Amino acid sequence: MLGALHEDSSANEMRLSGENLQRVRHTFALEQSTRACSHLSKRRASNDPQYREVVLxxxxxxxxxxxxLGRYDNAIQHLHSGLRILKETQTCHPIINLDHSLIHFFKRLDIESAHFGPGTPFLSSHLQREDHVESLDLFSKMQNVTDVHQSVTILLNLGLPFLARCWPSSAVEIAAEYNELFQTQQHILSLNHDFQHHFGIFHRSVYHTLCNRDQRGVDLLQLQSLSQILSLKTCLIKGPVPASLTPEYISLLSAHQTFLAKSGDRPSFTLDYGVVPGLWVVASQCPDCSIRLQAIHTLESWPHCEGIINSNVIVSMALKSLKVELQTQGQLYSSIIGAGKEEELSRFLFDELMSKQQVTSWSFIRGAELRLKDCQ
Structure with missing residues (x-):
């Protein structure tokens, strides 16, 4: 099922198409998913001790x-079902040993889904209270790739839900809770800055000993922290971003471009966090429109999915946001990806996504709309 749909999506440059049973691969995928459900039903009656892990x-x-397929409502429903099973298994059946990577990816998708729903993870228990741990204890002992990964995971687990809360909030809502939001913002920023300091020490002492694959891995992890820093700095701003921050957007874009230039193997689908969030920050917020276009072009050059995020969706939203903003300011707009390609992406966005009511609650879409209103 998954192989057929992935093959079809790759041939279509990862554009979301919905289910189309006129396509042979889609018909095959439906047949296989039906068979899978049938086998699961039979296996349930067997009292198989591995049944819960198989279901997950x-x-x-x-x-x-x-x-x-771009059926986000269905995907989130499946995710929530899996999280319920995961929580029940860990609570009521602790003797069942689930695969650690399986748990990891469910928790990661749970955190990411905060941007595609009510603004909080489905299982708040997945958020450990890392904010009560001293940052020095968190980051001072980084000695290998696993340590860096665990450190950045802590930062993302704190930062992603906070950004999902702030981006779709109006200026009035931000003002009403400003003191609390500001304190949280500064705390997570402080943790990220401490991480960058200790990562610099790690980079000087350990980085040269790593293989190329591990070097790319820690480079990407550092990018994710840098992206979160700039996102946090601006998440309470409703309206135009100060031009004084432009050099930071340029630096973040350059870091992403340098990373991508060194990355020969670019998967079309990954469950890991990647480059899309950081490039979205530049493409949607940078005060310099030419830099935003460069970020959009960088995104458009690599069609792929990172967990729930599809790069085509981000390109479409960034283009729409930039075009509306320039028109509001009375400026001319000319896309670097070509009018035909832009029209196709725009049609894809509205036909496949905006027709679904839940999409309007996505944090980055809602946040972009509010920012445009404040620019008028």
């Missing part, structure tokens, strides 16, 4: 398949 694996595959 299948659930994750269904999530990925629905994401490839």
């Amino acid at each position: 694996v299948c659930c994750l595959l269904f999530v990925m398949s629905e994401l490839l």
Whole structure:
């Protein structure tokens, strides 16, 4: 099922198409998903001790398949079902040992889904209270790739839900809770800055000993922290971003471009966090429109999915946001990706996404709309 849909999506440059049973691969995928459900039903009656883990694996595959089709509502429903099973298994059946990577990806998708729903993770228990741990204890002992990964995971687990809360909030809503939001913002920023300091020490002492693959891995992790820093700095701003921040956007874009230039192997689908969030920050917020266009072009050059995020969706939204903003300011707009390609992406966005009511609650879409209103 997943293989057929991924093959179809790759041939279509990862554009979301919805289910189309006129396509041979889609018909095959439907047949396979039906068979999978049938086998799961039979296996349930067997009292198989591995049944829960098998269900979670299948659930994750269904999530990925629905994401490839652009059926986000279905994907989130499958994700929530899997999270319920995961929580129940860990609470009521602690003797069942689930695969650690399986748990990891469910928790990661849970955190990411905060941007595609009510603004909080489905299972708040997944958020450990890292904010009560001293940053020095968190980051001072980084000695290998795993340590860096764990450190950045802590930062993302704190930052992503906070950004999902702030981006779709209006200026009035931000003002009403400003003191609390400001304190949280500064705390997470402080943690990120401490991480960058200790990562610099790690980079000087350990980085040269790593293989190329691990070097790219830690480079990407550092990018994710840098992206979060700039996102946090601006998340309470409703309206135009100060021009004084332009050099930071340029630096972030350059860091992403340098990373991508060194990355020969670019998957079309990954459940890991990647480059899309950072490039979205530049493409949607930078005060310099030419820099935003460069970020959009960089995104458009690599069609792919990172968990729930599809790069085509981000390109479409960034182009729409930039075009409306320039028109509001009475400026001319000319896309560097070509009018035909832009029209196709725009049609894809509205036909496949905006027709779904839940999409309007996505944090980055809602946040972009509010920012445009404040610019008028």
